Amino acid sequence: MKKAITRRPKMADVARMAGVSITTVSRSYNEPDAVSEKIRLRIAEAARSLSYIPNVMAGSLAATRSKTVAVVVPTLNNSVFALTLEEMTGVLNRRGYQVMVSSSDYVLEREEELVKSLLSWSPAGIVLVGRHHTRGTLRLLVEDGLPVVEVGEYLEGAIDSNIGFSHREVGRRIGRHFADLGIRRLGLALVALPGDHRAADRAAGFREVVHEAGLHLEEFVLSERASSKGGATAFADLMGRPDRPQAIFFSNDMLCLGALFEAGRLGIRVPDDVKLCGYGDFDFAATSSPSLSSVRPPDREIGRQAGELLLERFRGEGAPLSINLGFEHIVRASG
Numbered sequence: 066m067k068k069a070i071t072r073r074p075k076m077a078d079v080a081r082m083a084g085v086s087i088t089t090v091s092r093s094y095n096e097p098d099a100v101s102e103k104i105r106l107r108i109a110e111a112a113r114s115l116s117y118i119p120n121v122m123a124g125s126l127a128a129t130r131s132k133t134v135a136v137v138v139p140t141l142n143n144s145v146f147a148l149t150l151e152e153m154t155g156v157l158n159r160r161g162y163q164v165m166v167s168s169s170d171y172v173l174e175r176e177e178e179l180v181k182s183l184l185s186w187s188p189a190g191i192v193l194v195g196r197h198h199t200r201g202t203l204r205l206l207v208e209d210g211l212p213v214v215e216v217g218e219y220l221e222g223a224i225d226s227n228i229g230f231s232h233r234e235v236g237r238r239i240g241r242h243f244a245d246l247g248i249r250r251l252g253l254a255l256v257a258l259p260g261d262h263r264a265a266d267r268a269a270g271f272r273e274v275v276h277e278a279g280l281h282l283e284e285f286v287l288s289e290r291a292s293s294k295g296g297a298t299a300f301a302d303l304m305g306r307p308d309r310p311q312a313i314f315f316s317n318d319m320l321c322l323g324a325l326f327e328a329g330r331l332g333i334r335v336p337d338d339v340k341l342c343g344y345g346d347f348d349f350a351a352t353s354s355p356s357l358s359s360v361r362p363p364d365r366e367i368g369r370q371a372g373e374l375l376l377e378r379f380r381g382e383g384a385p386l387s388i389n390l391g392f393e394h395i396v397r398a399s400g
Contacts, residue, residue: 074115074118076091076117076119078115079111079117082111082114083104083107083108083111084107085104085108089104089108090108094119116204116208118181118185130189131186131187131188132163132189133165133186133187133189134157134163134164134191135165135167135180135192136153136164136193137166137167137168137169137180137183137192139168139171139195139260139261140168140170140171141166141168145345146194148364148365148368150368152364152365152367152368152369153192153371153372154372156369156372156376162376165183165188171258171259171260172259173199173202174199176199177201177205180193180202184205184209189211189379190212191206192371192375193215193224194216194217195215195217195262195263196218196223196262198224203224212225212226212375212379213225214226214374215227216228216229216368217229217263217362217367219387219388223385226385226386226387228367228374228390229389231266231270232263232266233269235266235344235360236267236268236314238270238360239314239342239394240271240272240278242342243342243400246312248280249280249311250280250283250312251280251282251283251310251311251313252282252285252310252312252313252314252339253268253282253284253285254287254296254299254303254313254315254316254320255268255287256286256288256291256316257287258288264316267314267344268316271314281308285299285303287316287320291317291319291320293319293320293323295323296319296320296323296324296327297327298323299315299323299324300313300327301331310339311340313339313340313341315343316343316344317345318344318346318350318357319343319345319347320343321341322347322349322350322353322357324341325353325399328341335355335399340400341358341400342357342359343357343359343360346360346395347359350395350397351397355397357397357398358395358398358399358400359395360393361392361395363391366390367390370388374386
């Protein structure tokens with residue numbers, strides 16, 4: 066019986082299992098037309114069995130790490146991630162590192178495929194968003210052993226290092242704020258995209274306060290990306306119900322802005338008839354009329370600290386750690 070391989074599999078391991086030379090394995094990846102289909106299939110099966118990831122940088126960098134940091138975000142269509150990436154990229158670029166960004170579209174299986182592909186470039190480190198990953202992703206990262214930083218959420222039991230804040234506490238903070246104002250009927254407009262666990266956590270925290278305080282809650286769930294149109298639709302539905310809310314918490318500021326527009330169209334006064342609060346503190350939140358209350362996540366600080374933490378690890382300094390940066394609840398004219 067062959068001895069089990071516990072380190073990261075090498076090309077030689079694939080060659081041994083497939084019964085071919087290392088040169089043939091290399092050629093099957095780099096010059097597939099030069100290898101028969103039968104041999105290519107045998108090599109591919111061996112690679113799958115061993116969870117082997119070909120190192121596409123091997124020809125020029127041998128076994129060393131590249132000066133690249135791989136980043137996988139859920140979406141590129143979100144200013145929250147853009148600010149984090151901008152700050153982190155600046156920190157890393159100043160030290161000669163380049164950032165390679167991919168989007169998983171909130172699909173964990175897609176994230177696993179991206180991680181597998183990115184590892185083939187021997188990155189110096191990798192950054193992922195959130196705490197939810199497939200077992201395959203976790204196995205790939207643990208076996209590779211490179212520095213990993215999970216950003217955007219504060220959590221215990223991180224793969225390596227973690228920088229973020231509690232989204233559940235965001236929801237709880239907004240719920241307590243409305244409850245302290247004496248509001249008894251609340252609304253929640255939630256974008257429920259599969260894989261967006263952070264929005265789900267904010268909603269869960271909000272519901273917890275509603276339950277603890279014995280308040281009434283009306284919910285509207287959107288299954289599409291946040292937009293002002295979706296916010297207008299959610300607002301009209303919630304305010305048309307018999308127990309219409311006195312205050313509404315939205316998944317993000319874009320929904321909240323749409324609700325503000327719809328309130329004007331329907332002749333509903335904000336904040337006199339209903340109070341509104343979003344999430345993200347987008348640029349327009351402070352300049353809309355009335356200005357929108359929101360939650361400001363520490364996006365830039367997350368990016369800066371993630372970049373600096375990775376640089377420390379690349380120098381062989383520091384150790385894995387978890388950092389809770391908290392968040393700001395900004396109360397403006399909308400309540």
